[in-house]
Amino acid sequence: MRDIIIVGNWKMNKNNAETKAFFEAVDPVAKTNKGLYGVGVPFTDLKTALDEAKNLIVAAENVHFEDSGAFTGEVSVPMLEELGVKYCIIGHSERRQMFGDTDETVNKKAKKLLAAGITPILCIGETEAEYDAGKTKDVITSQLNGSLKDIPAEEYKNIVIAYEPIWAIGTGKSASVEIAENCCKLVRDVVKDMVGEEAADAVRIQYGGSVKPGNIVEYMAQEDIDGALIGGASLKPDSFIEIIEKTK
Numbered sequence: 001m002r003d004i005i006i007v008g009n010w011k012m013n014k015n016n017a018e019t020k021a022f023f024e025a026v027d028p029v030a031k032t033n034k035g036l037y038g039v040g041v042p043f044t045d046l047k048t049a050l051d052e053a054k055n056l057i058v059a060a061e062n063v064h065f066e067d068s069g070a071f072t073g074e075v076s077v078p079m080l081e082e083l084g085v086k087y088c089i090i091g092h093s094e095r096r097q098m099f100g101d102t103d104e105t106v107n108k109k110a111k112k113l114l115a116a117g118i119t120p121i122l123c124i125g126e127t128e129a130e131y132d133a134g135k136t137k138d139v140i141t142s143q144l145n146g147s148l149k150d151i152p153a154e155e156y157k158n159i160v161i162a163y164e165p166i167w168a169i170g171t172g173k174s175a176s177v178e179i180a181e182n183c184c185k186l187v188r189d190v191v192k193d194m195v196g197e198e199a200a201d202a203v204r205i206q207y208g209g210s211v212k213p214g215n216i217v218e219y220m221a222q223e224d225i226d227g228a229l230i231g232g233a234s235l236k237p238d239s240f241i242e243i244i245e246k247t248k
């Protein structure tokens with residue numbers, strides 16, 4: 001049985017004082033022996049978050065695939081390791097759309113993270129036009145094959161895949177439970193085709209896109225949904241606390 005993993009993604013929000021206040025309010029509630037709860041925070045908040053975290057896990061929101069060099073503005077895997085980061089979101093659709101991330105660069109990031117013992121939270125998902133054109137399966141298959149290329153089956157227990165239909169991100173228009181479950185099952189089937197049943201059973205799959213306290217329970221009741229990646233509803237302590245309390 002896979003453990004649940006529910007992670008907030010703050011995106012470009014919160015300073016250090018706000019991070020500290022969030023952890024003071026939320027961290028005690030996240031004490032559980034049943035699953036994992038955490039937040040992805042901006043690089044500038046990582047140290048504060050890690051210092052405060054007793055129960056919540058802390059994720060970076062991106063990383064570069066080279067260890068060091070002339071990459072102005074970037075942060076490397078060894079830099080995250082030095083801070084004690086254990087989780088890192090990669091390939092978020094906002095990075096793919098606005099900052100040039102591709103399946104190829106995301107694949108390099110995933111390999112570097114795994115080699116360092118940091119769990120990648122790999123984001124995939126189709127646009128509204130692709131969904132309407134019935135291309136979801138093709139898009140997911142191509143993103144998974146590209147982003148997880150040459151990663152051995154035994155590593156999949158250390159990987160989290162976040163299926164986030166782009167049309168549901170920040171729109172308030174969440175995918176129906178049926179669509180979310182069907183697509184997460186599709187992700188698992190593609191992984192099975194790629195690396196076999198054992199890896200497909202082990203990989204944790206999150207749904208992301210307008211998840212909130214009012215819909216988290218029905219998503220989490222689905223067989224192939226092991227967790228959620230939550231943007232807007234992870235910013236307010238009260239709303240994230242409600243999500244934790246409803247699922248732990």
Ligand SMILES: O=C[C@H](O)COP(=O)(O)O
Nearest residue numbers: 009169170209210231232
């Ligand atoms: O990474 C999280 C997703 O982008 C979902 O964001 P949202 O919950 O605000 O729709």
